[in-house]
Amino acid sequence: xxxxxxxxxxxxxxxxxxxxxGLMGNVPGCVxxxxxxxxxxxxxxxxxxPNFVVIFADDMGYGDAGCxxxxxxxxxxxxRMAAEGMKFTQFYSAASVCTPSRAALMTGRLxxxxxxxxxKRRVLFPNSAGGLPAEEITIAGALKSKDYATGCIxxxxxxxxxxxxxxxxxxxxxxxxxxxxxxxxxxxxxxxxIIEQPxxxxxxxxxxxxxxxxxxxxxxxxxxxxYMAHSFPHVPLFASDKFKDTSRRGxxxxxxxxxxxxxxxxxxxxxxxxxxxxxxxMFTSDNGPWLTKKLHGGSAGLLRGGKGSTWEGGMREPGxxxxxxxxxxxxxxxxLAGTMDIFATFLDLAGVDLPRDRVIDGVSMAGMLLxxxxxxxxxxxxxxxxxxxxxxxxxxxxHYITQSGYKNDRKEHDPPLLFHLDHDPAxxxxxxxxxxxxxxxxNKLVQQHQEGIKSVxxxxxKKINSL
Ligand code: MG
Numbered sequence: 001x002x003x004x005x006x007x008x009x010x011x012x013x014x015x016x017x018x019x020x021x022g023l024m025g026n027v028p029g030c031v032x033x034x035x036x037x038x039x040x041x042x043x044x045x046x047x048x049x050p051n052f053v054v055i056f057a058d059d060m061g062y063g064d065a066g067c068x069x070x071x072x073x074x075x076x077x078x079x080r081m082a083a084e085g086m087k088f089t090q091f092y093s094a095a096s097v098c099t100p101s102r103a104a105l106m107t108g109r110l111x112x113x114x115x116x117x118x119x120k121r122r123v124l125f126p127n128s129a130g131g132l133p134a135e136e137i138t139i140a141g142a143l144k145s146k147d148y149a150t151g152c153i154x155x156x157x158x159x160x161x162x163x164x165x166x167x168x169x170x171x172x173x174x175x176x177x178x179x180x181x182x183x184x185x186x187x188x189x190x191x192x193x194i195i196e197q198p199x200x201x202x203x204x205x206x207x208x209x210x211x212x213x214x215x216x217x218x219x220x221x222x223x224x225x226x227y228m229a230h231s232f233p234h235v236p237l238f239a240s241d242k243f244k245d246t247s248r249r250g251x252x253x254x255x256x257x258x259x260x261x262x263x264x265x266x267x268x269x270x271x272x273x274x275x276x277x278x279x280x281x282m283f284t285s286d287n288g289p290w291l292t293k294k295l296h297g298g299s300a301g302l303l304r305g306g307k308g309s310t311w312e313g314g315m316r317e318p319g320x321x322x323x324x325x326x327x328x329x330x331x332x333x334x335x336l337a338g339t340m341d342i343f344a345t346f347l348d349l350a351g352v353d354l355p356r357d358r359v360i361d362g363v364s365m366a367g368m369l370l371x372x373x374x375x376x377x378x379x380x381x382x383x384x385x386x387x388x389x390x391x392x393x394x395x396x397x398x399h400y401i402t403q404s405g406y407k408n409d410r411k412e413h414d415p416p417l418l419f420h421l422d423h424d425p426a427x428x429x430x431x432x433x434x435x436x437x438x439x440x441x442x443n444k445l446v447q448q449h450q451e452g453i454k455s456v457x458x459x460x461x462k463k464i465n466s467l
Contacts, residue, residue, distance in 0.1 A: 049146060049223035050323075051279040052139075052346050053270075055263055056105070056227070057256075058098065058155055058180075058234040060318065061289030063301025064256055068318045070299065072248040073256050077264035081283060081322045086331045086369065090421075091319025092338035092380055093287055094361075096308050096405065098157050098180060099123040099460065100383070101286040101339065102229070106138040106158065106169070108343025108354075108362035112386055112453055116158070118460035119385035122308070124157060126183050130459030131159015132169060137355055139343050140225055141170030146350050149219040153211050154229035155180065159459070162192050171227070175211045177204075181231045181238075201238035204231055205255075209262040213269045220273045225346070228266065229286075230259055235293045252296055267322070276324045280349065280369070283320040284339060288313045292406050304427045308405025310382035310389040311427060312397075327369050335375030336392070341365045359452065381449060386458070388450070391442055395422040396435075398442045415439055 062068060066075040067082040094104030095111055100123075103109075103116035111117035114136050124130065132138070140150040152166035152174045159165070160178035167174050175190050177199055188196035188204075212228050232238070232255045239254035243261070247253030263283060270276045289298030291306035291313075298306075305311025319337065321327050340362035347354055348364040363376040380397075382390035390399040398416040403409055418432035418439060432439060 048278055049148070049351075050349050051223055051275060052143075052225045052349075053266065053279060053281040054105070054139075054227050054229075054342060055266065055281065055283045056102075056154070056229040057259060057283075057285040058230055058232060059287060059290050059298065059307055060233055060256065060259075060285040061298035061300040061306065062303050062313065062316050062318055063299040064233075064289065065260075065318050067320075069301055070249075073253045074247065075256065075260040077260045077267065078283065078318075078320060081263065081267070081281070081320045082330075084324060084329045085281075085320060085322035085327045086333050086373075088319030088321070088337055089332060089334050090336050091284060091317050092315050092336070093285070093317050094315075094338065094340050095383060096287045096310060096314030097122045098155075098234075098286055102157050103132055103136075104361075105286075105339040105342060106132065106140075107136050108139075108340050108360045109136075109358070110340070110361045110381060110383065112383055113359060113361075113456070115456045115459040117383060117385050118458040119387060120458075121460045122385060124159060124179060124460055126160065126179060126185060127464050128159070128460065128462060129161065129464045130462035131161060131164025133459065134163070134168075136169075138170045139346055140166070140227065142343070142347055142352050142355075143223075143225050143350055144170055145352055146223065148350070149215075149222050149224040150227075151212075151215040151219075151224070152176065152227045152229070153208050153215070154227075155231045155234075156229070165189070165192055166227075167192055173215070176208065176229065177231055181234055182236055201231070201236070202240055202244075204238065205258045205262055206240050209265050212262075212266055216266070216269050216273065216275070220275060223350070228262075230262070232256075232259060233298060235290055235296050237296055250295060252298060256298070277326070280321065280323040280326070280346075282342060283318070283322075285317045286339075288315060288317070290405075302426050306405055309403060310384055310399070311402070312421070312425065314405060315380075315382060321365075321369055323369070328373075331373065333368060333373050333375075335368060335373065336377040336380060337365055337368065337375055338362075338377070338380065341377065345369070379445065388446065390416075391446055391449075392421065393442050393445055395420050396438050396442065397421050397427070398432075398439060400446075416442075 065078045067079040093101040095101040100111035100117040150171045152171040154176040186198040188199045243254045243258040288306040300313030303313035305313040344362040344364040348366045380392035389401045417430045419427045
């Protein structure tokens with residue numbers, strides 16, 4: 001079946017944006033159920049609804065921004081976000097590769113709960129027939145219950161067939177590439193139509209930025225959620241003429257500096273329209289640096305490992321929150337938090353109840369951002385595909401299985417390796433022998449966690465028969 005046929009078929013059978021809202025409304029205790037209020041948010045609802053922006057880099061490492069210690073990449077706009085907002089030093093994605101990480105960001109749930117991970121295929125490909133299931137509630141879908149305007153710009157990677165596109169998952173509009181920029185065919189989409197093939201990648205960051213500015217301008221008088229998911233610095237790297245050969249870090253630096261420019265343009269637009277004080281902007285990355293790409297891959301700073309692995313470098317990301325007048329300027333937050341918490345945070349701040357018919361793994365960061373900075377998250381589960389490789393509880397991290405991002409060097413550990421991440425963020429010194437009581441406690445946590453996981457079919461293993 002060709003793409004045109006897919007589009008036609010899906011228009012007949014697929015859920016539209018309104019269909020998703022309808023679906024949520026039919027779920028008792030779900031986000032549209034206004035009779036319940038788990039957050040005591042009635043007061044907040046009377047205030048002006050805040051706007052939300054998520055700027056999501058692809059494969060940018062923990063150490064790739066100036067404010068996170070990079071010596072030669074210049075990121076004045078990210079540095080300004082940190083200076084005027086909150087910088088997180090322990091902010092995590094839920095997976096070390098694109099598709100499961102993005103599914104977790106959008107739904108606040110571990111990918112193991114909705115089939116958005118697999119031991120066989122780590123991400124979705126152009127011949128994939130699966131995607132984010134229709135029953136999943138995305139940030140955009142949930143905010144629709146409060147009449148938010150919702151826009152998705154950039155890389156989606158949660159299913160490229162029409163029934164899985166952003167426009168069927170709560171977004172009013174979409175402009176971007178539906179999967180990674182190294183996958184063929186290389187296509188740019190607007191709404192559900194292909195508008196360019198192959199994609200002119202040199203100008204992609206600039207074009208995403210123009211679309212983001214236009215979206216903000218267009219929706220300046222109503223609450224909005226903008227999901228700005230850049231295609232870079234995922235390899236292959238492309239920068240526009242203005243940035244090419246300009247950074248001290250080579251092409252990788254050029255690309256990151258152009259992303260930083262884009263961040264600045266979005267912040268300028270919010271300031272110019274007097275929206276900054278009513279808009280929470282979060283910046284982070286979907287997974288760690290692609291180290292096997294050598295000079296074209298980024299850096300996890302002092303952290304061990306990178307993209308594809310459950311070492312810290314694979315899943316700990318640069319994290320920034322900016323909301324002038326609300327998030328205290330110049331704060332460094334060392335509590336645990338992560339991309340899965342963004343779902344719960346935005347719903348909390350918008351006065352939308354969390355769905356109660358499913359497990360939500362994220363917790364609201366509203367208190368961290370607007371209050372005393374204390375975090376609610378105590379634990380992190382590090383999955384590779386469907387397998388739990390490591391668990392963090394407080395400062396302790398136990399590795400049951402380790403494997404480099406892209407090597408067949410898998411090793412099971414019994415007893416697990418144990419690192420104290422406050423003392424040893426680079427995971428160099430295994431202290432398992434000295435702390436059997438810590439391991440016993442983490443083992444108990446793993447058992448409880450695994451008892452709550454139901455097996456669901458993987459979306460990543462479904463293939464289009466004709467391809
Ligand atoms: Mg990625």
